[in-house]
Amino acid sequence: MPKVLPSFPVSGLFAVAKPSGPTSMSVVNDIKRLVVTSRIFVEEDKIPKKPVSTSTKRHRYTKEIVKIGQGGTLDPLADGVLVIGVGKGTKRLSEFLDCVKEYRTTALFGCETDSFDSEGAVVRVAPWKHVTRELVDEALPKFRGEIQQKPPIFSALKMDGKPLYEYAREGIPLPRPIEARKVTIHNLDVKEWIASDHTFRYPTKKFTDEQKAAVEKALHGIEDQVKVNDEPEQADDTVSATACVLQMKVSGGTYVRSIVHDLGHAIGSAAHVVTLTRSRQGRFTLEPESEKDVACVPWSVFEKALADPGERDADGWTEWERAVIENLEIVEDKHHHNKKDT
Known part of the structure; x- marks a missing residue:
């Protein structure tokens, strides 16, 4: 009608x-x-x-x-x-x-990028074969409710008038820690466990040793762990790294990329976003x-x-x-x- x-x-x-x-x-x-x-x-x-x-x-x-x-x-x-x-x-x-927003995102484990998604360059690779659905389900509760979330250093947020990503790229130490933001994660669950049955691959762009050193310098004295060294598992190009689809309902100001990135750390691996869908906005x-x-x-x-x-x-x-x-x-x-x- x-x-x-x-x-x-x-x-x-x-x-x-x-x-x-x-x-x-x-x-x-x-x-x-x-x-x-x-x-x-x-x-x-x-x-x-x-x-x-x-x-x-x-x-x-x-x-x-x-x-x-x-x-x-x-x-x-x-x-x-x-x-x-x-x-x-x-x-x-x-x-x-x-307003409240809902997202679906695919997380690919074992690889961290500068932008926290597949558009960026590989910063670090990490073990992923130990990652199971049970391990992810056990880690998710710490990301639900009202949490403090730090935006990624490779973001356009400004500190003293300069975008954070410029500090990282130029190797200039941050004047102070990136301020954590209070956000609310109303719901966060695994919607689909893909395991290795997919065609996603790590980005081909790599972080050079020089770029890694610049990030470490930018974060020096602020982050507890500033090393971005690789911890690769035995390479096997025929096997796809584990992936899963997360579904979430979040408050405004939430970085979905940061949730995926932090989840990777929480389970002793690394992770980045390979697909992201905003299914609801208000x-x-x-x-x-x-x-x-x-x-x-x-x-x-x-x-x-x-x-x-x-x-x-x-x-x-x-x-x-x-x-x-x-x-x-x-x-x-x-x-x-x-x-x-x-």
Whole structure:
């Protein structure tokens, strides 16, 4: 049943199911090319007559047409819920930074990377053949509830105005320890035990001895253990290292990569993220379970429209516009809201 919309244009929130690969910003920019041409969000006399480019020259122009933003970046590797705000909807995006989120992630044991995921370079390899589901299940309780979590040194968080990853790469000692953050892990369980039946492999990028020394220097005097030496098991290229899928519900500000990395240490191994899916962000979800849940628009719908918007239906909407309308949360301005309440 199509939802009844007020007069156009409107401001609103919707979510896209971001694919793994592109950056969140590139996804937003691509969607913006469509949004600025739609009477859902733009007055008809302001819709550009020519196709909209994402080039820098056109950025200011499109910004004047309509504002658009996202409610919490996903790493390029990650897929799943990316909340988009248009018009006055951009003012509501901050709500999604601190809301409860749900993730599914695949952890691959025996290897640690600088970024804590498969996009990074190998920092250290460690034993993994002793890792069992029972061992992981025994370690998980210490990661549940309210915990103190340290963001990775290879992150964009700044200390004295300098990103942490620059200290690590340049071998500059950190001015002080990385501050642990209080986060809440509501649920954390093994969803699937893959063991070695998979095709995941360690990254081919390696940390050089020089780079390892730089990290040790950056962390010197702060971390209890600053050595990043390898402790490899006997190499066997025919055997895949153990992996498992973790499912979790967490508070805003939680680093899923850090949970996987710290879990590797807790079981006497190493680990990094090879897949990451945000399955829920607040009320937006990949799999709606109740009337309050809002589904995501598949990325393929936007991708298809960018290549060819297609024919309009009887109501004058293209396929992508209809998909957005069906999953759009309208944000009314104060004037409309008060009028509705009186």
